[in-house]
Amino acid sequence: MESNTLDRPTIERHLTALRARLGALGALLDAGGEAGVIRTAMGATIAAFDDVQSAVADPREATRVACPFCEARVMPGATLCFSCWRSLAAPARS
Numbered sequence: 015m016e017s018n019t020l021d022r023p024t025i026e027r028h029l030t031a032l033r034a035r036l037g038a039l040g041a042l043l044d045a046g047g048e049a050g051v052i053r054t055a056m057g058a059t060i061a062a063f064d065d066v067q068s069a070v071a072d073p074r075e076a077t078r079v080a081c082p083f084c085e086a087r088v089m090p091g092a093t094l095c096f097s098c099w100r101s102l103a104a105p106a107r108s
Contacts, residue, residue, distance in 0.1 A: 025069045032062040 039055045078087035086097030
């Protein structure tokens, strides 16, 4: 099983940016800012969340597929779901 090492400085940088975006959004809301300005700040905040998510995402997760019974993420060749414990069809061999 390969190691999933996370780049801590990158994550901390993204979290700091996210904290700043949330603070700016809170200040706008407290000041009764205009809807367009608040909408722009919300978009920037959501983008900051996306940056954090991409920094902590497990690259192996992208290759996983949904279990047809419980929707848990399993490896493509799995024969058993470790969430609902149902047998999964073995992939067809070519």
